[in-house]
Amino acid sequence: MEFNQLYMFSKACEYGIRASIFIATKSSEGVRVGIKDVSKEIDSPEPFTAKIMQILTKNGIIASAKGVGGGFEVSKEAVKSIKLIQIVDAIDGNTIYKGCGIGLKECSETHPCPVHNEFKKIRELLLTMLTNTTLEELASGVNSGDFHLKILNKNE
Amino acid sequence: MEFNQLYMFSKACEYGIRASIFIATKSSEGVRVGIKDVSKEIDSPEPFTAKIMQILTKNGIIASAKGVGGGFEVSKEAVKSIKLIQIVDAIDGNTIYKGCGIGLKECSETHPCPVHNEFKKIRELLLTMLTNTTLEELASGVNSGDFHLKILNKNE
DNA sequence: TTAATTAAAGATAAATTTGTCTTTTAATAT
DNA sequence: ATATTAAAAGACAAATTTATCTTTAATTAA
Ligand code: FES
Ligand code: FES
Numbered sequence: 001m002e003f004n005q006l007y008m009f010s011k012a013c014e015y016g017i018r019a020s021i022f023i024a025t026k027s028s029e030g031v032r033v034g035i036k037d038v039s040k041e042i043d044s045p046e047p048f049t050a051k052i053m054q055i056l057t058k059n060g061i062i063a064s065a066k067g068v069g070g071g072f073e074v075s076k077e078a079v080k081s082i083k084l085i086q087i088v089d090a091i092d093g094n095t096i097y098k099g100c101g102i103g104l105k106e107c108s109e110t111h112p113c114p115v116h117n118e119f120k121k122i123r124e125l126l127l128t129m130l131t132n133t134t135l136e137e138l139a140s141g142v143n144s145g146d147f148h149l150k151i152l153n154k155n156e
Numbered sequence: 157m158e159f160n161q162l163y164m165f166s167k168a169c170e171y172g173i174r175a176s177i178f179i180a181t182k183s184s185e186g187v188r189v190g191i192k193d194v195s196k197e198i199d200s201p202e203p204f205t206a207k208i209m210q211i212l213t214k215n216g217i218i219a220s221a222k223g224v225g226g227g228f229e230v231s232k233e234a235v236k237s238i239k240l241i242q243i244v245d246a247i248d249g250n251t252i253y254k255g256c257g258i259g260l261k262e263c264s265e266t267h268p269c270p271v272h273n274e275f276k277k278i279r280e281l282l283l284t285m286l287t288n289t290t291l292e293e294l295a296s297g298v299n300s301g302d303f304h305l306k307i308l309n310k311n312e
Numbered sequence: 313t314t315a316a317t318t319a320a321a322g323a324t325a326a327a328t329t330t331g332t333c334t335t336t337t338a339a340t341a342t
Numbered sequence: 343a344t345a346t347t348a349a350a351a352g353a354c355a356a357a358t359t360t361a362t363c364t365t366t367a368a369t370t371a372a
Contacts, residue, residue, distance in 0.1 A: 002249035003168055003211055004359070007259065008275075010160045011330065014259030021270055034348065048331050054350065055159055067339025068347045084271070093158035103163065103170030105307050114177055114294040114303040115240070118285045119164075125281055129274045138270040147270040151261050160329070167360065190318065204361050210320065222319045223369025314372085321366070330357070337350070342343100 013091040016052045018042040018149050020087055023062055024074045024139035032071035043150040052091065059090040074135060084138070085130035097127040169247040172208045174198040174305050176243055179218055180230045180295035188227035199306040208247065215246040230291060240294070241286035253283040 009017070022041050026033045035053060039046040053072060056062045061082055062072050074082070088096070100107040101119035109116075141147035163170070178197050182189045191209060195202040209228060212218045217238055218228050230238070244252070256263040257275035265272075297303040 002245065003208075003247045004166045004249065005251055006166050006169070006248040007251050007255050008164075008257050008279075009259075010162050011259065012159055013162070017258045017271070018269075036348095045331055047333070050349075051331090051351095052159075057349090064349060065339075066337075066347080066349045068341065070339065070348050072349090089158065091159045092162035093160065095161055095163050099163050101164050102173045103165075103167065104304070111307065112303055113305065114297045115173070115289070116303065118289060122278065122282050122285060123164075126278050129278060133271070133274060141270045147268055147272065148260070149269065151267065192318095201361055203363070206319075207321095207361090213319090220319060221369075222317080222367075224317050224371060226318050226369065228319085315370100316372095317368100317370075319366105319368080321364100323362100323364075325360100325362070327360070328358080330355100332353100332355070334353080335351080338348090340345100340347075342345080 008096070009088065010092050012048075012052055013088060015042065015044045015049050016056055016087050016091045017084065018044070019049060019052065019072075020056060020061060020074070020082075020135060021138045021142060022149055023072045024079050024135045025142050027074045027076075027079060028139060028143060032065060032069070032073045034071040038072065041149060055090055056087070059086065061086055061090065079136045079139060080134060082135040083131055084133040084135070085127070088130055097123045097130070164252070165244065166248050168204075168208055169244055171198065171200045171205050172212055172243050172247045173240065174200070175205060175208065175228075176212060176217060176230070176238075176291060177294045177298060178305055179228045180235050180291045181298050183230045183232075183235060184295060184299060188221065188225070188229045190227040194228065197305060211246055212243065215242065217242055217246065235292045235295060236290060238291040239287055240289040240291070241283070244286055253279045253286070 019038050019042055022038060023033055035046060035050045038053070039049045053062065053064065057064045061078070062074050064070070064072050098107065100113055101115050102113050104113050107116065142149060175194050175198055178194060179189055191202060191206045195205040209218065209220065213220045217234070218230050220226070220228050254263065256269055257271050258269050260269050263272065298305060
């Protein structure tokens with residue numbers, strides 16, 4: 001019925017976040033994971049996910065190792081320090097919480113659009129959330145079984 | 157630097173919101189506006205904006221009249237009753253405030269993703285804002301000159 | 313009734329995002 | 343050293359979104 005179907009983040013960013021969290025949970029058990037495991041676990045297309053992994057490693061969010069026993073990991077220090085916003089920034093940029101809600105070339109306090117005041121509140125809440133949420137929190141929620149990275153099928 | 161460049165709404169939706177507000181401001185002066193005026197005023201591509209107008213009229217958000225003296229308008233009743241959410245729903249659907257933030261097939265209280273609790277707050281604030289904001293409020297802000305629908309160039 | 317005007321509809325094209333496939337590079341194990 | 347493993351890089355393809363162009367339909371004015 002509607003024209004588009006818009007989510008808060010791009011597919012790439014969704015995969016990036018889910019993958020980072022999964023890798024972090026595995027790293028907490030001391031094991032690296034390959035791209036196959038990642039895409040299987042977070043239910044995402046493997047080659048595309050691999051591209052996203054490259055972005056994340058370039059941005060220092062995850063680390064990778066080639067060869068036998070290689071794969072992706074998040075270091076003990078990184079898992080504590082990495083915030084959700086770093087993942088979003090690396091993949092979707094900062095326009096979701098910086099840009100004007102109705103597409104003016106820039107969001108400005110002195111030349112505001114009609115939704116500026118209300119929109120600002122939402123963006124600030126989003127920014128605060130992204131800035132304060134660590135990979136560690138997210139991963140521990142998954143480790144404890146309280147939160148999930150995919151919807152399970154009947155025979156899984 | 158980043159992979160994508162993601163905004164809260166699609167271009168189509170941004171144009172739709174800006175156009176609706178502009179048409180409402182003109183309707184408050186009792187005049188219809190053609191697609192040319194609309195796209196000029198909100199600084200958007202004309203043929204694409206025309207498509208968006210079709211969606212908006214089909215959804216009863218704006219009214220259109222063909223022929224001489226025709227164009228788009230928002231009725232006095234509509235401008236009071238139409239909420240921002242109706243425009244967003246018609247163009248971008250409801251996934252931005254209904255769907256899971258990190259792309260699980262559905263957002264569920266009983267099978268939540270790691271960002272669910274924090275994300276819910278943001279979506280709820282967004283939903284409240286969209287639900288409570290009328291076209292009238294937005295248009296009157298523009299009429300009063302406090303808010304703007306585009307960034308002016310030097311010689312405008 | 314004819315011409316002019318303006319939105320609707322439909323076809324097409326460009327740009328972007330998402331997804332895939334192949335080759336290369338780096339690391340490990342034998 | 344050689345073979346094996348696994349990520350990086352690059353080329354390519356599909357899907358979606360954005361944008362344009364042309365034709366049709368409806369309305370008004372003369
Ligand atoms: S100017 Fe539009 S959100 Fe600030
Ligand atoms: S399950 Fe992800 S936001 Fe609710």
